[in-house]
Amino acid sequence: MWAIAGIIAVIIAIIMFEAPSLRRKQLRKELWVFSILLLIGFGLGVAISLHMKLPPALDWIIVIYKPLTDALIGLLK
Secondary structure: OHHHHHHHHHHHHHHHHHHHHHHHOOOHHHHHHHHHHHHHHHHHHHHHHOOOOOOOHHHHHHHHHHHHHHHHHHHHO
């Protein structure tokens, strides 16, 4: 529980530090990307602190690039 509270405190500190300058400069797209990435990081941080089993990042890379690799190998044969 303390780990989640710590994650929330860090997230709030990051938002308080970064978001006002993005709003002042009217960088709306950057603010959206910042928010989405921060939300993903928050979710992963909470999942790790709850000791949930997460798939490795390499599995996602293999899923994305496997069809491309197979097609290229098929062209070279």
